[in-house]
Amino acid sequence: MELKVEPKSKLQGQVKVPGDKSISHRAVMLGSLAEGQTEVKGFLTGEDCLSTVRAFEQLGVKIEGVGEERMIIHGCGLNGLTEPDNVLDLGNSGTTTRLMLGMLAGQDFYSVVTGDDSLRGRPMARVTDPVSQMGGQFKGRDDANLLPITVVGGQNLKSLTYQSPVASAQVKSSILLAGLYAKGVTKVVEPAKSRDHTERMLEYFGADITVDGLTVSVTGKPKLKGKKVIVPGDISSAAFIMVAGLITDDSRIVLENVGLNPTRAGVITALEKMDANLELINEREVNGEPIADVVVKSSQLQATTIEGDLIPLLIDEIPILAVAATQAEGKTIIKDAEELRVKETDRIAAMVKELRKLGVEVTERKDGLEIVGPQEIKGGVNCLSYHDHRVAMSLAIAGLIAEQPLKIEEADCINISFPGFKQLLTDL
Structure with missing residues (x-):
């Protein structure tokens, strides 16, 4: 056009x-991992956010109102996602990809993530490296820096204290989502404060989140509860x-x-x-x-x-x-x-x-x-x-x-x- x-x-x-694009992504992700129903109003129906919706549908989540500003997400619980029967194509969405790589590392199944030409050229080691330190297993081009990336599930993740070299909400969020599946407390320390939608929404859904200056901590294995989210x-x-x-x-x-x-x-x-x-x-x-x-x-x-x-x-x-x-x-x-x-x-x-x-x-x-x-x-x-x-x-x-x-x-x-x-x- x-x-x-x-x-x-x-x-x-x-x-x-x-x-809000960031909040729309996270509402779908946490609504899917929560127990019970999440209603989202004001959802951004842009292509990036729809990539998130389609990915979670492939992971077995029932979502009503796809493509509309109001959606109902029927959450599966933290361990209720199912193995996709095809590659997860996340289009152009770097947010979807980096956050999901952290979350997928904690699943007990195999998955493959890819995207369009632009996304396949964007660096992913910034999340796969720290999540690998938690026990996540990734295989992909350029030592799991470039898509397509295979996530080998079935890993028992361990908690981590990560000193992030950059202030990046995507890096922080990926590690925190992996931390949901780890025993103990996972911490991310940033050089400057990045956007904090993930920790706000995790707390809203019932996770045990602590923010102390530039350090954000999450306690693993929470029970997230479905909520109403106004974007x-x-x-x-x-x-x-x-x-x-x-x-x-x-x-x-x-x-x-x-x-x-x-x-x-x-x-x-x-x-x-x-x-x-x-x-x-x-x-x-x-x-x-x-x-x-x-x-x-x-x-x-x-x-x-x-x-x-x-x-x-x-x-x-x-x-x-x-x-x-x-x-x-x-x-x-x-x-x-x-x-x-x-x-x-x-x-x-x-x-x-x-x-x-x-x-x-x-x-x-x-x-x-x-x-x-x-x-x-x-x-x-x-x-x-x-x-x-x-x-x-x-x-x-x-x-x-x-x-x-x-x-x-x-x-x-x-x-x-x-x-x-x-x-x-x-x-x-």
Whole structure:
């Protein structure tokens, strides 16, 4: 699919963004491992989350309402999953893959995990190595670093205290899910705090979870109980609409029910540092997650430096923050973000190349980029998505302030996390 974006101003409206991707994944996983029924409302029906649903159906879980925002999951209990009769194809979803590798290591059956061309090139040793230390057995390309990966079940996992070299929610979550099947207490110590949806939801479902600074511990062999889960709007998706409202003239947008988990809300901090006209209203909490409505208005943004402990809290929002930086007064520096090199694509290289194509002067760093603004965005070109939903949407937002329309090739990848993106922009 090719997406054509026309320059626009005066974006006005009250909108709801799709459900949180991270919470949607985890609701399906923990609902499947719990005893009894779990009702999920506001589920993100994007391709990545549907990969999680299909995988658990293959593992014997009955799920009603697949493809809809409301689902009923009939949990099998911690040891109730069954051996799949085929390879688990997880599409493009790195979250599904890394979390499931930890969980599958504790099963008493054999399974094989694979994905699309992009996913088969993404590193998995960051989870297979520590889970192997717990007794998990993996076989695959590049010493179980690349998919397809075989998980040899029937292992008695042992607890582990793991000093993670990176602040990564996927690494932490994979080890914690493996820890559910281990005797004793499994601990993950991070260099900085990564997003904490897994530990929040594990506690909500009844697991024995302890958080002490940068250390998260789970006690093995819990009995998880089915729950009702309301999925808030995804702040990573909301970020695109927030920046659209900030950089277009005469705009005011209200985004309803946005999740504001403190380990995810770094984009709010960064935009506030950039002098964004942004307000949080109607703040409240649902199933352990803070949410609010976000009001954004046209702003003259100011340059800032985004680095250090803030990076894990906004890693997925850096492509759209790069677009915001093109309109900020002064030099914006984004650094300490090497993790972007191993996402769906090399997001640093992709954004640098496409922004330059749009006429933006940008300096590429090994760990990020630098942009001096404000700059004009030329448009009138065909941009590449690199099959990366966040790159595609960032370029679409840039197109709103371009001098001429631009086209984004292979933009169907947007449906991975934001079905209805084009229509929402049109409605505004």
